[in-house]
Amino acid sequence: xxxxxxxxxxxxxxxxxxxxxxxxxxxxxxxxxxxxxxxxxxxxxxxxxxxxxxxxxxxxxxxxxxxxxxxxxxxxxxxxxxxxxxxxxxxxxxxxxxxxxxxxxxxxxxxxxxxxxxxxxxxxxxxxxxxxxxxxxxxxxxxxxxxxxxxxxxxxxxxxxxxxxxxxxxxxxxxxxxxxxxxxxxxxxxxxxxxxxxxxxxxxxxxxxxxxxxxxxxxxxxxxxxxxxxxxxxxxxxxxxxxxxxxxxxxxxxxxxxxxxxxxxxxxxxxxxxxxxxxxxxxxxxxxxxxxxxxxxxxxxxxxxxxxxxxxxxxxxxxxxxxxxxxxxxxxxxxxxxxxxxxxxxxxxxxxxxxxxxxxxxxxxxxxxxxxxxxxxxxxxxxxxxxxxxxxxxxxxxxxxxxxxxxxxxxxxxxxxxxxxxxxxxxxxxxxxxxxxxxxxxxxxxxxxxxxxxx
Amino acid sequence: xxxxxxxxxxxxxxxxxxxxxxxxxxxxxxxxxxxxxxxxxxxxxxxxxxxxxxxxxxxxxxxxxxxxxxxxxxxxxxxxxxxxxxxxxxxxxxxxxxxxxxxxxxxxxxxxxxxxxxxxxxxxxxxxxxxxxxxxxxxxxxxxxxxxxxxxxxxxxxxxxxxxxxxxxxxxxxxxxxxxxxxxxxxxxxxxxxxxxxxxxxxxxxxxxxxxxxxxxxxxxxxxxxxxxxxxxxxxxxxxxxxxxxxxxxxxxxxxxxxxxxxxxxxxxxxxxxxxxxxxxxxxxxxxxxxxxxxxxxxxxxxxxxxxxxxxxxxxxxxxxxxxxxxxxxxxxxxxxxxxxxxxxxxxxxxxxxxxxxxxxxxxxxxxxxxxxxxxxxxxxxxxxxxxxxxxxxxxxxxxxxxxxxxxxxxxxxxxxxxxxxxxxxxxxxxxxxxxxxxxxxxxxxxxxxxxxxx
Numbered sequence: 001x002x003x004x005x006x007x008x009x010x011x012x013x014x015x016x017x018x019x020x021x022x023x024x025x026x027x028x029x030x031x032x033x034x035x036x037x038x039x040x041x042x043x044x045x046x047x048x049x050x051x052x053x054x055x056x057x058x059x060x061x062x063x064x065x066x067x068x069x070x071x072x073x074x075x076x077x078x079x080x081x082x083x084x085x086x087x088x089x090x091x092x093x094x095x096x097x098x099x100x101x102x103x104x105x106x107x108x109x110x111x112x113x114x115x116x117x118x119x120x121x122x123x124x125x126x127x128x129x130x131x132x133x134x135x136x137x138x139x140x141x142x143x144x145x146x147x148x149x150x151x152x153x154x155x156x157x158x159x160x161x162x163x164x165x166x167x168x169x170x171x172x173x174x175x176x177x178x179x180x181x182x183x184x185x186x187x188x189x190x191x192x193x194x195x196x197x198x199x200x201x202x203x204x205x206x207x208x209x210x211x212x213x214x215x216x217x218x219x220x221x222x223x224x225x226x227x228x229x230x231x232x233x234x235x236x237x238x239x240x241x242x243x244x245x246x247x248x249x250x251x252x253x254x255x256x257x258x259x260x261x262x263x264x265x266x267x268x269x270x271x272x273x274x275x276x277x278x279x280x281x282x283x284x285x286x287x288x289x290x291x292x293x294x295x296x297x298x299x300x301x302x303x304x305x306x307x308x309x310x311x312x313x314x315x316x317x318x319x320x321x322x323x324x325x326x327x328x329x330x331x332x333x334x335x336x337x338x339x340x341x342x343x344x345x346x347x348x349x350x351x352x353x354x355x356x357x358x359x360x361x362x363x364x365x366x367x368x369x370x371x372x373x374x375x376x377x378x379x380x381x382x383x384x385x386x387x388x389x390x391x392x393x394x395x396x397x398x399x400x401x402x403x404x405x406x407x408x409x410x411x412x413x414x415x416x417x418x419x420x421x422x423x424x425x426x427x428x429x430x431x432x433x434x435x436x437x438x439x440x441x442x443x444x445x446x447x448x449x450x451x452x453x454x455x
Numbered sequence: 456x457x458x459x460x461x462x463x464x465x466x467x468x469x470x471x472x473x474x475x476x477x478x479x480x481x482x483x484x485x486x487x488x489x490x491x492x493x494x495x496x497x498x499x500x501x502x503x504x505x506x507x508x509x510x511x512x513x514x515x516x517x518x519x520x521x522x523x524x525x526x527x528x529x530x531x532x533x534x535x536x537x538x539x540x541x542x543x544x545x546x547x548x549x550x551x552x553x554x555x556x557x558x559x560x561x562x563x564x565x566x567x568x569x570x571x572x573x574x575x576x577x578x579x580x581x582x583x584x585x586x587x588x589x590x591x592x593x594x595x596x597x598x599x600x601x602x603x604x605x606x607x608x609x610x611x612x613x614x615x616x617x618x619x620x621x622x623x624x625x626x627x628x629x630x631x632x633x634x635x636x637x638x639x640x641x642x643x644x645x646x647x648x649x650x651x652x653x654x655x656x657x658x659x660x661x662x663x664x665x666x667x668x669x670x671x672x673x674x675x676x677x678x679x680x681x682x683x684x685x686x687x688x689x690x691x692x693x694x695x696x697x698x699x700x701x702x703x704x705x706x707x708x709x710x711x712x713x714x715x716x717x718x719x720x721x722x723x724x725x726x727x728x729x730x731x732x733x734x735x736x737x738x739x740x741x742x743x744x745x746x747x748x749x750x751x752x753x754x755x756x757x758x759x760x761x762x763x764x765x766x767x768x769x770x771x772x773x774x775x776x777x778x779x780x781x782x783x784x785x786x787x788x789x790x791x792x793x794x795x796x797x798x799x800x801x802x803x804x805x806x807x808x809x810x811x812x813x814x815x816x817x818x819x820x821x822x823x824x825x826x827x828x829x830x831x832x833x834x835x836x837x838x839x840x841x842x843x844x845x846x847x848x849x850x851x852x853x854x855x856x857x858x859x860x861x862x863x864x865x866x867x868x869x870x871x872x873x874x875x876x877x878x879x880x881x882x883x884x885x886x887x888x889x890x891x892x893x894x895x896x897x898x899x900x901x902x903x904x905x906x907x908x909x910x
Contacts, residue, residue: 031615031617032615035614036614036615159490159491159888160486160487160490160491162486162836162837162892164888197888357869359838381617383617383814412867414812414886414888414889415888415889418886431869431870431873432652432654433614433869434869434870437869
């Protein structure tokens with residue numbers, strides 16, 4: 001009996017070892033293909049340099065739909081289709097202007113309207129400034145002192161955080177809800193310190209919200225460099241005035257699309273693994289890291305399967321989600337359609353943290369996390385073995401309620417907020433190797449999920 | 456008895472836990488200081504933008520000596536001194552020119568003289584080209600076909616390697632020994648594919664060698680983009696000619712200096728831990744990553760001790776080594792003086808792999824490696840916990856024969872060869888956070904070695 005148990009144990013362990021050997025060989029092939037023959041970088045060049053910014057509802061967004069559709073067709077995916085979705089359309093209008101105006105001088109400053117903001121009425125806003133670091137300060141200062149003024153939210157990133165997304169999280173409420181909170185106290189506009197580290201001369205845009213019950217006041221972001229200047233000037237002269245003008249507006253919703261490419265699974269075709277990024281971008285640059293990178297990496301992950309002739313046991317979807325930045329309509333639509341069509345998405349992987357060197361994955365499901373941590377030795381040679389509890393991604397979030405395991409690619413985060421939503425998010429700031437390694441990391445995890453499931 | 460053992464074990468383990476707690480608190484302070492108040496980035500700006508390239512023997516190298524000397528004085532190190540060292544002086548001369556010349560056209564190409572190369576005689580070299588990928592090909596082709604021609608070494612980086620230093624290692628023999636090997640077969644010049652990945656328009660310089668018994672022929676590097684063009688043109692027309700001209704020369708040796716700053720140890724002052732980078736750089740850019748980064752990080756590591764008032768048990772040296780790039784004279788001199796003065800260097804840490812996000816350390820000593828791997832949990836929160844067997848650094852290498860444990864900071868390597876020895880190695884390509892995290896990682900390891908030794 002004991003002997004039989006030993007034999008059984010031996011067989012089990014040798015099956016496990018053989019599987020790991022086979023898997024390690026395939027993962028090696030995946031990385032070799034990405035590093036030597038990867039196409040994502042060239043695809044990203046087209047998306048950035050021939051198309052450019054892709055704010056939802058724009059002609060460029062439509063061009064990006066058509067481009068990625070044809071790309072997936074050309075790579076020979078089993079099928080490629082569009083998912084119609086209505087998206088909001090916000091337009092920036094003429095370039096914003098802003099200045100600090102004191103008794104004896106005018107200092108022009110770098111601002112940009114926050115996405116979703118209303119315009120300034122009648123030639124711009126000129127008013128005194130109340131600088132605060134938090135919403136609670138507003139209530140301490142009180143309506144009497146705030147009314148008719150511009151509120152300047154100047155809480156900086158907490159630089160101590162090692163992961164820059166935590167620093168972002170420590171500050172982004174100012175951008176998202178600053179206009180609502182300030183308007184409650186009668187402010188006529190808000191200026192928000194950009195979601196970036198210090199010494200950055202570029203303003204960073206990003207989504208902001210209004211509340212129906214609260215006056216909608218214009219909101220802009222000021223570069224961190226100019227935020228420091230404004231703060232210094234306020235110390236010298238608390239009565240200085242700030243001027244800004246922006247002409248942005250929200251138009252009617254526009255028809256747009258998610259783009260989906262598929263490779264059919266051979267053994268469990270009804271179990272779907274989707275991998276995606278968002279095709280829309282902010283309008284100040286080219287959306288290279290955010291999130292052109294995630295789109296071309298997702299396509300590349302499936303292209304690698306085709307190129308190496310790896311037949312996945314489960315069905316793979318590469319999804320270009322539309323409208324992550326200012327509405328999430330594409331992500332919501334994708335999940336809606338999946339439910340309507342009784343599709344079973346066992347896992348969804350999103351790349352929306354930049355095309356930097358991959359370090360691992362954040363997993364939103366504790367059971368899957370334990371399974372995936374067994375793959376650490378397989379990923380270690382590629383320096384992307386950090387399998388941790390973490391955020392999946394905004395676009396794939398709506399799938400969670402159907403039990404999909406959501407997974408986020410975790411690239412090195414140190415430089416992400418140097419480019420995020422600013423003029424710096426251009427193709428030149430993407431490294432070919434880093435981009436391709438991220439795609440290979442995703443393809444490797446997709447392969448393992450396709451072979452062994454999630455739980 | 457059993458109880459006593461248990462009590463002893465409990466005490467031991469609680470001492471260990473308390474030590475780890477104390478250490479983790481200090482390491483947290485070190486990272487906070489670097490990330491919030493770090494000076495290395497500003498120091499690097501001066502080194503790059505106010506001084507610039509610092510090739511050994513130049514006025515700029517002397518300025519860098521003076522600048523880092525005053526920097527360490529101003530940070531209040533216990534003492535700062537110079538170590539005189541004679542260094543070679545190679546000068547590039549007028550900008551190089553080169554072209555592919557076929558029957559019907561002339562294609563100008565990007566080259567630079569390799570460091571240490573001789574000039575071309577009498578207005579440049581014009582000759583047919585023999586393209587090879589390896590030295591063994593030369594012997595197959597034979598002297599008859601090579602004599603009087605230019606040998607073009609065009610073996611590319613092996614892109615499959617995950618660590619880019621391995622790819623560099625797979626190709627760099629062409630740069631180092633190409634001129635010797637080609638001259639043996641009567642070649643009159645060599646053109647070496649730059650030590651970089653494809654699509655790089657910049658030529659990358661770097662050291663090359665001659666042998667007294669072999670004719671010294673001019674050697675240049677061609678950008679990888681132009682190497683591809685040259686190779687393509689050769690396929691079309693094997694009789695095409697290549698022209699290049701360079702006016703570089705080696706002058707007499709010049710007096711220069713290592714710069715050393717010290718913080719005296721409190722308990723074992725005779726045991727020294729040194730940390731350093733090399734102050735000299737190639738002349739095509741600003742030596743920002745290579746190795747301005749390593750210099751300012753080394754100073755920063757000691758500055759953090761002063762700033763946090765951490766009194767190291769052992770003595771710390773921050774060393775700016777002179778002449779790593781084309782002679783290693785500073786590293787050799789430092790080890791010589793250490794021996795002369797009976798200094799006991801227990802450990803040496805070098806940062807010479809770029810100022811990118813730190814991932815861990817390479818350790819050249821297997822016993823120390825085992826000790827240091829116990830520190831992995833302490834470094835994990837800072838994403839720099841990869842403690843592996845690996846290269847220490849060129850400058851600290853000469854200390855090894857006295858038993859010094861040599862350690863290299865291991866930053867993420869993916870983008871290093873996009874900047875290495877080329878016009879791209881400028882301050883703008885350094886990230887403040889990444890640079891400061893590297894300094895904090897070094898300060899943390901120095902602290903642990905200072906507390907607990909190396910073995």
